[in-house]
Amino acid sequence: MLVVRAVPKHSLRHLQEVVWVSHPKPLAMQGGDPYIRALMRTISAAESNTSEPYSILYGGESFNPIHRHPNICVKIVAGPNTGKCTTAAGRYQFLTQTWEEKARKYHPRPPAWYQVWSEYSFDPESQDMVVYQWLKDSSAWGLDISDALRQGRLEEVLKRLSGTWTSLGYGIESNSMTARLPRIYRNLLEEELQNAPSGALPSPDSL
Numbered sequence: 001m002l003v004v005r006a007v008p009k010h011s012l013r014h015l016q017e018v019v020w021v022s023h024p025k026p027l028a029m030q031g032g033d034p035y036i037r038a039l040m041r042t043i044s045a046a047e048s049n050t051s052e053p054y055s056i057l058y059g060g061e062s063f064n065p066i067h068r069h070p071n072i073c074v075k076i077v078a079g080p081n082t083g084k085c086t087t088a089a090g091r092y093q094f095l096t097q098t099w100e101e102k103a104r105k106y107h108p109r110p111p112a113w114y115q116v117w118s119e120y121s122f123d124p125e126s127q128d129m130v131v132y133q134w135l136k137d138s139s140a141w142g143l144d145i146s147d148a149l150r151q152g153r154l155e156e157v158l159k160r161l162s163g164t165w166t167s168l169g170y171g172i173e174s175n176s177m178t179a180r181l182p183r184i185y186r187n188l189l190e191e192e193l194q195n196a197p198s199g200a201l202p203s204p205d206s207l
Helices: 034-047 096-106 124-136 147-152 154-161 177-196
Strands: none
Touching: 034 124, 034 147, 034 177, 096 124, 124 147, 147 154, 154 177
């Protein structure tokens, strides 16, 4: 059974201290496919576009420390799920259950076999790496996302991902950023391509 943690109030920082930004921060992860990197930053533009996206909870408060998923259930106050609560946290607003499932498959630094009670680190680089490997896994989406992006099929990609990140559009919780996402993606892709080394792209697999 999933147990939602109770945390001390001093572990939370209030909404008024969160700084919303117009340009999604660079990733903590180094290297990788610039098309996927731009997509990841576009997802975060819709989900967690703040100055500290890796430590934000649904609704705007932030949590500390960030070495593990906080598993804090925050009441939903608007939209079709009003009255329920969500454990969404971090740059990609991972639910606790989703994080545990995807971390087991994609985390770059899983606990050793003898660390029975250890949890997967939720540090910024790990959040990025899990999402990066998940997006690169064509079997998870029924689509080679990298190829689709290279072919200019962004709308198809966003629609495919919207079942997971509903704020991308096509889902039930579009927000003020949704309509701007194609332009945001194009700008971020240009930035990522400029920053990528020429020749073979570096792989984050060794991180």
